[in-house]
Amino acid sequence: MNKDVPGTLMPAASLVRFSRSLLALPLAALIAGCATTATDTRSANERTLESLKQPSEQQICYDREAEPYTPLVDAHFHPRPFGGPAIPPEKLHAMLEGQGVRFVNYFGIGQILELDSGCDYYLDCPGVTAVPSIKNDFVNGMETVAYPNDNLHITLSMTFMDLAHPENVVELIELYDQEYPGMFSWSGELNVVKQALLKNNHEPATMQSIDQWAPFMEVLEERDIPVTFHSDLGNDANPTEHLPLMKHILATYPDNKVVWAHMGLSKELGKMNPVQHVTILKSLLDKYPNLMLDISWDVLYNEYHQWGDIYIPFFNEYSTRILPGTDFVAAASKADDQYGKELDVTSRALKALDDDAFHNIALGANYFRLMDLDYNAPQVCPSDDKTQTQ
Numbered sequence: 001m002n003k004d005v006p007g008t009l010m011p012a013a014s015l016v017r018f019s020r021s022l023l024a025l026p027l028a029a030l031i032a033g034c035a036t037t038a039t040d041t042r043s044a045n046e047r048t049l050e051s052l053k054q055p056s057e058q059q060i061c062y063d064r065e066a067e068p069y070t071p072l073v074d075a076h077f078h079p080r081p082f083g084g085p086a087i088p089p090e091k092l093h094a095m096l097e098g099q100g101v102r103f104v105n106y107f108g109i110g111q112i113l114e115l116d117s118g119c120d121y122y123l124d125c126p127g128v129t130a131v132p133s134i135k136n137d138f139v140n141g142m143e144t145v146a147y148p149n150d151n152l153h154i155t156l157s158m159t160f161m162d163l164a165h166p167e168n169v170v171e172l173i174e175l176y177d178q179e180y181p182g183m184f185s186w187s188g189e190l191n192v193v194k195q196a197l198l199k200n201n202h203e204p205a206t207m208q209s210i211d212q213w214a215p216f217m218e219v220l221e222e223r224d225i226p227v228t229f230h231s232d233l234g235n236d237a238n239p240t241e242h243l244p245l246m247k248h249i250l251a252t253y254p255d256n257k258v259v260w261a262h263m264g265l266s267k268e269l270g271k272m273n274p275v276q277h278v279t280i281l282k283s284l285l286d287k288y289p290n291l292m293l294d295i296s297w298d299v300l301y302n303e304y305h306q307w308g309d310i311y312i313p314f315f316n317e318y319s320t321r322i323l324p325g326t327d328f329v330a331a332a333s334k335a336d337d338q339y340g341k342e343l344d345v346t347s348r349a350l351k352a353l354d355d356d357a358f359h360n361i362a363l364g365a366n367y368f369r370l371m372d373l374d375y376n377a378p379q380v381c382p383s384d385d386k387t388q389t390q
């Protein structure tokens with residue numbers, strides 16, 4: 001995952017552009033756009049999954065002025081809620097496709113609420129226990145087979161691991177192997193420590209339990225399976241309270257492909273000094289070449305957007321180490337345009353990236369490399385050649 005990313009320059013003669021007239025605006029995108037901001041003129045992505053199989057230089061270059069700033073990849077997505085009904089699969093696929101997403105990670109909810117609680121969202125139900133389970137993953141596996149979609153690449157993820165009690169994890173992976181052979185190629189998001197869940201009896205991992213992960217981390221490493229951890233960095237009272245856990249994971253399992261969800265931020269940590277935050281991230285990224293960050297969750301934008309001067313240069317500098325995502329939770333009760341809104345908010349940082357970083361993060365280069373997928377991110381059209389069309 002540390003291979004150099006191909007440059008974005010290409011011969012001018014080979015440039016072809018999307019004509020604006022080709023980019024018809026689907027109604028859903030218009031509605032989502034209007035509901036978000038009056039100035040949001042983004043269109044849906046018209047590129048097909050198939051087109052991304054071509055080598056980058058053979059694809060039409062990506063015109064950032066005419067094409068969306070939202071990503072082709074949603075690397076952090078929950079197709080089922082904590083409890084209660086989910087958005088039906090065909091509607092879910094149409095929703096993702098309509099927003100131009102071609103690659104999506106189907107994360108289970110790592111903490112299903114007790115089935116007899118009648119509860120749909122953990123924050124509404126303090127005291128109701130949330131525990132990791134295979135339930136979500138199994139439904140995701142079944143539905144992905146039952147509703148194939150040739151314009152959407154779904155990566156199934158194992159989310160059942162109880163990181164505080166890892167004893168039976170390898171055994172359960174064997175169950176997945178038996179029931180869904182070769183189908184699960186990601187793991188997570190797994191909760192190391194999630195302060196928001198503590199009222200639901202979430203038991204955080206400890207230094208000792210992290211040491212007991214070795215057998216299953218070895219399986220993930222052998223299979224080249226990335227693992228996404230939700231591990232709160234800390235809280236406003238002590239911004240780095242839980243950093244030792246993440247550091248211990250990275251030091252113990254440096255050869256695993258680890259993705260740190262939300263860059264460690266959370267609702268409990270809304271006031272961290274962004275310079276201190278970025279300094280911590282840079283030192284870990286420098287020390288651990290297999291670490292990546294996911295910038296999912298609208299909380300990040302809502303709480304830290306005023307710090308773009310610090311985060312955007314950081315994303316540009318470390319652009320091969322970042323994955324985009326929404327952290328959308330597909331509860332059936334959500335309004336039809338909610339995904340578009342969340343995708344828009346979580347993509348605002350992408351709009352500000354330089355072209356190399358946009359290619360790496362939004363157009364999928366990082367994701368394809370991490371997953372060793374047979375797809376290629378389009379090159380961004382050179383910005384000094386805006387008038388050329390074909």
Ligand SMILES: [Zn+2]
Pocket residue numbers: 076078107189327
């Ligand atoms: Zn999540």
